[in-house]
Amino acid sequence: MAEIKIIKQETLSDKKYRLDFFEFEKTQNGKTEKQQREIYFRPSAAAILLFDPERKTVLLTRQFRLPVHLSHKKPDMIIEACAGVIDDGEFPEHAIVREVEEETGYRISEIRQVAEGFTSPASFMEYVYFFTGIYSSDMRVNEGGGKKDEGEDIELVEVSFSEARRMLEAGEIRDVKTILLLQHAALTGLL
Numbered sequence: 001m002a003e004i005k006i007i008k009q010e011t012l013s014d015k016k017y018r019l020d021f022f023e024f025e026k027t028q029n030g031k032t033e034k035q036q037r038e039i040y041f042r043p044s045a046a047a048i049l050l051f052d053p054e055r056k057t058v059l060l061t062r063q064f065r066l067p068v069h070l071s072h073k074k075p076d077m078i079i080e081a082c083a084g085v086i087d088d089g090e091f092p093e094h095a096i097v098r099e100v101e102e103e104t105g106y107r108i109s110e111i112r113q114v115a116e117g118f119t120s121p122a123s124f125m126e127y128v129y130f131f132t133g134i135y136s137s138d139m140r141v142n143e144g145g146g147k148k149d150e151g152e153d154i155e156l157v158e159v160s161f162s163e164a165r166r167m168l169e170a171g172e173i174r175d176v177k178t179i180l181l182l183q184h185a186a187l188t189g190l191l
């Protein structure tokens with residue numbers, strides 16, 4: 001176990017979520033070294049692979065993401081599993097059911113947690129809970145699309161299991177959360 005002494009902590013940005021600069025001393029195995037790191041305090045989040053076992057389809061989203069655009073990696077619209085930030089005090093299970101209704105318009109009830117973990121532990125505090133969940137046409141309660149007043153403009157992408165598998169293998173899925181969920185589905189024989 002490392003012993004950590006924070007020498008300096010400076011907030012670089014604090015608009016939506018905090019970005020802090022740290023200078024710290026780490027003592028491990030009798031060796032002490034000084035390090036500098038920038039840490040982004042993104043909250044925990046939840047992501048879900050929605051599937052319809054009857055029609056053998058998965059429901060994904062497509063949206064504009066500024067980092068994808070800035071990377072110049074085309075296309076700048078990215079396909080993702082439905083995901084969102086967990087509100088303060090909210091359970092991951094409740095957050096994902098809420099996000100599914102906001103983003104896709106489906107009110108789901110059957111979900112299963114399949115994994116959880118840090119998405120980028122070197123620099124992000126973000127910790128993501130991963131789920132799979134069943135959707136079907138009778139669960140549709142609105143158009144979805146996300147919160148327009150917060151700038152969300154989410155398109156729904158419904159594909160067959162075989163098309164999802166093809167997209168995964170062809171490298172057309174470029175969001176790591178979504179790759180994890182689709183690989184989980186492929187490994188467990190869902191896709």
Ligand SMILES: Nc1nc2c(ncn2[C@@H]2O[C@H](COP(=O)(O)OP(=O)(O)O[C@H]3O[C@H](CO)[C@@H](O)[C@H](O)[C@@H]3O)[C@@H](O)[C@H]2O)c(=O)[nH]1
Pocket residue numbers: 016017042044045046047080083084085086099126147150151152175177
């Ligand atoms: N004003 C402002 N609003 C922001 C900012 N960042 C996000 N928002 C707003 O905050 C809301 C976040 O939407 P969610 O659905 O909760 O999160 P998400 O952006 O889809 O994030 C999910 O996917 C990310 C990328 O794959 C993940 O990084 C994230 O943890 C989560 O899983 C959106 O309404 C968005 O407009 C910001 O810097 N400024």
Ligand SMILES: [Mg+2]
Pocket residue numbers: 082083084085103
């Ligand atoms: Mg989202």
